[in-house]
Amino acid sequence: MRKGQIINISRQLPRDGPFRTYVDLQNHWTRLYGYRLPDLAEDQVVYCSVYFRPVGDRLFTYPLSCIRLQPAQLCPQVHQQGTLESFLSDTRDRLQSVCGFPTLLTTEPTHPTVSLNTAATVQVLNTVQLNLTSSMSISSLLTQLPPPPPPLPHSQPDLLHV
Numbered sequence: 001m002r003k004g005q006i007i008n009i010s011r012q013l014p015r016d017g018p019f020r021t022y023v024d025l026q027n028h029w030t031r032l033y034g035y036r037l038p039d040l041a042e043d044q045v046v047y048c049s050v051y052f053r054p055v056g057d058r059l060f061t062y063p064l065s066c067i068r069l070q071p072a073q074l075c076p077q078v079h080q081q082g083t084l085e086s087f088l089s090d091t092r093d094r095l096q097s098v099c100g101f102p103t104l105l106t107t108e109p110t111h112p113t114v115s116l117n118t119a120a121t122v123q124v125l126n127t128v129q130l131n132l133t134s135s136m137s138i139s140s141l142l143t144q145l146p147p148p149p150p151p152l153p154h155s156q157p158d159l160l161h162v
Helices: 024-033 080-094 138-144
Strands: 005-010 045-052 059-063
Touching: 024 059
Parallel strands: none
Antiparallel strands: 005 045, 045 059
């Protein structure tokens, strides 16, 4: 969610925009974001032209149903173990097989671990914090890879390599 400034409110889509109808906008949101906008008649829809400072002069059109006037409220989950157990139970009930193979879910970890950690608390050997934004040099990465397998013998000469 980004903070923007509402520049214009209208019951009509901008003429210079990519959408001609609310159905076009609904289809765009479904395909691009997987978010289904409410079914409304054309005369019920309110559109907002929104300006985002980092983007520049371009205005974006949003239906009013996608605009929040207040920041989103965070509701921390207080009963994580119960939520996890409920998720596993629902998954077991609804996901009997994957690609024809039966699914097997356990509540016990398959790899030895003392406890499960969030990504924010993961530590690597020597208690050095894991930094997912740092980059490794490609040469140090290549030295860690196993050598490539030997080439297979060819019965016909290669004419084209793609």
